[in-house]
Amino acid sequence: MTIDNVSTPCAANATTPAAPANPANPATPSTSVNVNSPIPANPANAAIPANANSLNHLTSAPQSSSAPRTIHVPQITLADGHLIPQIGLGVLRIDDEGVTPVVESALEQGYRHIDGAAGYENEGGVGRALAATGFNTGKARKSLWLTTKLKDSEQGYDSALRAFDRQQALLQVDYVDMYMLHWPTPFDWRSGETWKAFVRLREEGRVRTLGVCNFLPEHLERLHEETGEWPTVNQIELHPTWQQREVTAFCRAHGIAVEAYSPMARGADLDAGDGVVERIAGAHGVSAAQAILRWHVENGTIIIPKSVHAERQRENLDLFGFVLDPAEHAAMDALDGPTRAGHDPMTFTYA
Numbered sequence: 001m002t003i004d005n006v007s008t009p010c011a012a013n014a015t016t017p018a019a020p021a022n023p024a025n026p027a028t029p030s031t032s033v034n035v036n037s038p039i040p041a042n043p044a045n046a047a048i049p050a051n052a053n054s055l056n057h058l059t060s061a062p063q064s065s066s067a068p069r070t071i072h073v074p075q076i077t078l079a080d081g082h083l084i085p086q087i088g089l090g091v092l093r094i095d096d097e098g099v100t101p102v103v104e105s106a107l108e109q110g111y112r113h114i115d116g117a118a119g120y121e122n123e124g125g126v127g128r129a130l131a132a133t134g135f136n137t138g139k140a141r142k143s144l145w146l147t148t149k150l151k152d153s154e155q156g157y158d159s160a161l162r163a164f165d166r167q168q169a170l171l172q173v174d175y176v177d178m179y180m181l182h183w184p185t186p187f188d189w190r191s192g193e194t195w196k197a198f199v200r201l202r203e204e205g206r207v208r209t210l211g212v213c214n215f216l217p218e219h220l221e222r223l224h225e226e227t228g229e230w231p232t233v234n235q236i237e238l239h240p241t242w243q244q245r246e247v248t249a250f251c252r253a254h255g256i257a258v259e260a261y262s263p264m265a266r267g268a269d270l271d272a273g274d275g276v277v278e279r280i281a282g283a284h285g286v287s288a289a290q291a292i293l294r295w296h297v298e299n300g301t302i303i304i305p306k307s308v309h310a311e312r313q314r315e316n317l318d319l320f321g322f323v324l325d326p327a328e329h330a331a332m333d334a335l336d337g338p339t340r341a342g343h344d345p346m347t348f349t350y351a
C-alpha cells in the first residue's frame with residue numbers, strides 16, 4: 001500500500017496557512033510512499049521533506065490567499081493497484097433529496113471520493129448529483145472514486161447481484177470503484193457466499209475493488225479462509241478516542257488499507273482530552289476538526305468525514321498546510337479509550 005498525490009482544485013481558505021513549497025517534487029505528484037506503517041509526524045520535514053518517508057506528498061504550492069489554490073490530496077495505492085483518494089465525503093444521515101446539493105457542493109470544493117451505502121437510502125440523490133455535474137461519465141467519472149455498500153439483508157449470491165443492479169441504476173454510473181460488505185453479521189454469516197457475487201461483479205468490470213466494513217480480525221480470517229482473498233479496504237470506526245489498534249495492526253500486516261469512519265466520532269472528539277485537541281488546533285491556527293483529520297492523514301488512514309456545510313467540507317479537505325509535531329501527534333494517540341460512537345460488529349446489523 002502506497003500513497004501518491006492527486007491534485008484537486010479547491011477554493012482558498014484564508015484561515016489556513018498556505019502549505020510549504022515542495023521543491024523535491026515540484027511538478028508531478030507521483031511520489032509513492034509506503035504506508036504499511038503509519039507516517040511519523042516529523043516537523044523537521046515540514047517545510048522541505050527530503051525522503052520517501054517524509055510528508056512531501058502532503059504539501060501544496062504556496063499561493064496568495066485570495067487566489068484559488070490546489071490541494072494535493074494523497075492517494076493510497078491499494079493491494080490490487082487501485083488508487084483511492086485519502087479523503088472522501090461521507091453521506092450517512094442525509095436524506096435522498098438533501099444529499100444531491102451536498103454532493104454537488106463537495107465536488108465543487110474538490111472532493112473526488114464519495115462514500116455511500118444502500119443502507120443510507122440516498123443513492124438516488126447521489127446519482128442525481130453525479131449526473132447533474134457530469135461526474136457520472138467520461139473523464140470526470142474517471143477522476144472520481146465512488147464507494148457504495150451492500151445492505152446486510154441483501155447478502156447472499158443472487159440477492160447481492162440483484163441489489164447491485166438496483167444500486168448501479170440509482171447511482172447512474174457504469175461502474176462503482178469500491179463495493180463493500182457493510183457489516184460482518186457473524187450471527188448470520190454469509191460473507192463468503194456474498195463475496196462470490198462481488199468477485200463476479202469485479203470480473204464484469206462493474207466494480208473495481210472489493211472491501212468490507214466493520215470486520216474484526218476473526219472475520220477477515222474467516223473470509224480469507226472461505227474465499228482465498230483479503231479485502232483491499234476495511235472501513236472501521238476509528239477516531240482518537242477509539243483507535244482499534246489490534247484491528248489496524250492486523251489490517252496493515254495483511255496489506256488491507258484502513259479507512260476511518262466517524263473520524264471525528266460524529267463530532268464528539270472535537271473537544272476530547274480536556275481541550276487537548278483544541279489546544280493543538282490553536283497552535284496551528286486550524287480547527288479542532290482539522291487537527292483530528294490531520295492526525296488520521298499522518299497515520300496513513302483513509303478518511304471520509306461527513307458535512308452538509310460547504311465551509312466545513314472545504315475545511316475537512318484542507319489538511320496539508322500544517323504538520324503535527326511528534327508531541328502533538330503523541331498527545332492525540334494518548335486519547336485512545338473505550339469510547340465507541342457507533343455499534344459493535346459482533347452484534348449489530350444495519351439491515
Ligand SMILES: NC(=O)c1ccc[n+]([C@@H]2O[C@H](COP(=O)([O-])OP(=O)(O)OC[C@H]3O[C@@H](n4cnc5c(N)ncnc54)[C@H](OP(=O)(O)O)[C@@H]3O)[C@@H](O)[C@H]2O)c1
Nearest residue numbers: 090091092213261262263264265266267289305306307308
Ligand atoms: N461503514 C459503516 O458502518 C459506517 C458507519 C458510520 C459512518 N460511516 C461513513 O463515515 C462517514 C462519516 O462518519 P460520521 O458521519 O458518522 O461522523 P463524522 O464524519 O466523524 O462526523 C460528522 C459530524 O461532524 C460534523 N462536522 C463535520 N465537519 C465538521 C467540522 N469541520 N467542524 C465541526 N463539525 C463538523 C457534522 O456536522 P454537519 O454535517 O452539520 O457539518 C456531523 O455532525 C459517514 O457519513 C459514512 O459515510 C460508515
